[in-house]
Amino acid sequence: MNSKIKWQKSSFSGSGAQCVEVAEHNGAILLRESDEPNAITTTNRDKFAAFIAGIKAGEFDHFAN
Template sequence: MNTEIEWQKSSFSGGGGEQCVEIAAHAGEILMRESDDPGAVTTTSRAKFAAFIEGVKAGEFDHFAR
């Protein structure tokens, strides 16, 4: 069985990839890390991640990007 984690970056990330948030699905959880600090990994459930994505789509976090 292959247990290697396959990280995914957004297509909106910069060309160099050094300032990216990466995500992966592993063992029923969602893993998140920053590409410039790959050893610090945060985990969450699929349900919580889905709720976050819905909030992003609704614009709830837009003020953080300004």
């Protein structure tokens, strides 16, 4: 994977390695866990947008409790 990819994590993650990071590369959305940087999942913008909409609507809140 390209070393120039700019990974971003939530400001709610704090300074630890317990976070999910996201990046864009060649039109794809990449996801990884900061403590497993080589385990990258790829999706597209439409699927990621639907997931974010579900998060904003509270559909996944039960996973964080």
